Amino acid sequence: MGETVATNRIQVVRATAWRDAVIKILEPRSPYRPWRIPAGIKRGDAVLVVLETNPVSVIADIREVGVDGSALRALARFLDSGLPWREPPALLELATLRALTGFSLPDDGDPATVLGRAALTTAIGQRxxxxxxxxxxxxxxxxxxxxxxxxxxxxCTGCGDKLGLAAADARDRLHIRSVDLAPSQRRVPVADDPPEEPRRLSQQGYGPDDIRIGVWRPGRFPTDWPAVLCDTCHGRMQHGGFDSFLRLRFSLHPPCPSCAAQWTMRTYAGFAAVLRSEPWMFHTGCCPRRIWVCAACGHEWGPSSDPEAG
Ligand SMILES: [Zn+2]
Ligand SMILES: [Zn+2]
Incomplete structure (x- = not known):
């Protein structure tokens, strides 16, 4: 956007220290200087960020250098989507991008590349x-x-506190917990299913019982969940005897007063730009309900989750 006239040039900015680079994207005030910026960047150039992760990845968001001609300023705007919520850019494996578009990285000493910028932008835009x-x-x-x-x-995925990414030692004070491949394929119920409800047999009836929604089905959660932890939650994890981050996360909610299970979800309601898939959050649709709901037995308690209701 803006008054910049786009050139047909894609400038590849590389970051060897991917952790520093992600911190810098999330917190432009960070003192880290992760970017290797090619010489000769001009207003209107597109900037594509390559992170030297394993496998190598690109940020699926092309930034355009503005009238100030500053690549750094363009790179500081990844989270400025113009939307009322902040959404991180996606990552894309470089090999996937290559397969989609034929894009290949220029040699390090030859940073600027002129090739189908439109095709690249389209591929990344679809992504x-x-x-x-x-x-x-x-x-x-x-x-x-x-x-x-x-x-x-x-x-922090645990307590929700800011990770303090502007600090010089930020990279050492966050703890990334990765998980085994595709934990979503191994979802386990947190409690036994209740017995089959007889009313379900008369779904075509007209009595008042027939419009009841079925009984609560216990939540089925992955065995673990990827997380970034602050020092405090990392310590909790180490010393609390938790076998998964998910257990730690649920331990931060009160246990169910009805069945004593430690699988309490926090509810949220209303318009949500991005429906949160975290197992410890539960979207109740348009209407706020009680703030806590037990994933094991369905018991709801506490004040309303409506923020305006206090
Ligand atoms: Zn924390
Ligand atoms: Zn319960």
Whole structure:
């Protein structure tokens, strides 16, 4: 956007220290200087960021150098989407981008490349349109670690506190917990299913019982969840005897007063730009309900989750 006239040049900015680079994206005030910026960048050039993760990845968001001609300023705007919420850019494996577009990295000494910028932008734009956040989060690669840190938006997945990314030692004070590949394929119920409800047999009836919604089905959660932890939550994890981050996360909610299970979800309601997929959050649709709901038995308690209701 703006008055800049786009050139047909794609400038590849590389970051060897991917952790520093993600921190810098999330917190432009960070003192880190992760970018290797090619000489000769001009207003209107596109900037494509390559992170030297394993496997090598690119940020699926092309930034355009503005009238100030500053690549650094263009790189500081990844989270300025113009939307009322902040959404992290997605990562894309370089090999995937190459397969989609034929794009190949120029040699290090030859940073500027002129090739189908439109095709590249389209491929990356389609990528952005896909639901973001859920890609590459599984597995123990540094690509997964970078993606986990990116979707954290700089907050601890445990307590929700800011990770203090502007600090000089930020890179040493965050703890990225990656998970085994595709934990979503191994979802386990947190409690036994209740007995089958007899009313379900008369779904075509007209009595008042027939419009009841079925009984509560216990939540089925992955065995673990990727996370970035602050020092405090990292310590909790180490000393609390938790066998997974998910257990730690649920331990931060009160246990169910009805069945004593430690699988309490916090509810949220209303318009949500991005429906949160975290197992410890529960979207109740348009209407606020009680703030806590037990994933094991369905018991709801506490004040309303409506923020305006206090
Ligand atoms: Zn924390
Ligand atoms: Zn319960």
């Amino acid at each position: 952005q349109a896909a639901p973001s956040g859920g890609d590459y989060l599984d597995g123990h690669t540094s690509l997964a670690a970078a993606a986990i840190l990116l979707v954290s938006l700089g907050r």
